[in-house]
């Protein structure tokens with residue numbers, strides 16, 4: 273199923289919504305949440321991509337020491353895909369006001385023109401992840417295409433924030449053995465999700481809030497999109513409610529205490545009840 277829609281304030285000439293691999297998440301406590309894919313977009317590779325070439329080789333290093341011990345605290349990782357966009361500023365204001373960190377899976381094609389926003393995300397303590405350059409589906413794609421989508425985005429991000437991302441989110445959560453191998457080679461862990469808010473489809477602030485609050489469990493990864501104003505509007509209540517339940521809002525690397533394995537999948541599959549670490553005592 274593909275439907276056309278307008279996209280807020282994004283300069284791309286065309287944007288197509290697609291539905292990718294759907295999955296059902298059997299969550300702890302018997303709660304079941306339907307998972308689906310996020311938005312897709314297709315745009316031509318810009319000059320930024322054309323200037324980048326070749327493969328990146330580097331050693332896989334653990335992230336810096338965690339600020340929050342997720343073996344002791346109830347942690348949750350909020351993730352926002354498909355930006356940065358000008359509207360990301362409002363979300364950053366909200367996160368800052370609530371002392372919350374998040375992870376932004378950015379599109380390489382969005383970096384040019386929004387580099388100040390990307391820099392702000394990093395400076396304010398959030399983690400930056402790779403979400404391909406053009407929102408291409410990489411599972412089943414030709415090897416050269418997969419490498420280009422990943423390395424050009426790594427290069428574009430490094431140019432702005434001074435370091436390479438350690439985390440990669442496959443579009444639609446779709447991955448395969450080739451993507452496992454290439455992300456391993458690029459020292460990137462593949463980050464899936466525990467709860468999909470389906471906010472790309474349902475532009476309903478109350479519904480997004482309800483899905484996050486009902487689905488939240490310690491160690492979980494929540495999928496949202498900072499390009500959706502209806503999602504950003506849900507974040508203040510999400511933060512306040514989960515904070516009142518004792519949750520700490522951490523980045524992906526922090527959730528896993530810097531122990532992510534390149535090429536590995538976290539959680540192991542979409543909606544897996546085995547997510548990040550959770551406190552061993554109530």
Ligand SMILES: [Zn+2]
Pocket residue numbers: 310311312353354403407443444
């Ligand atoms: Zn996406």
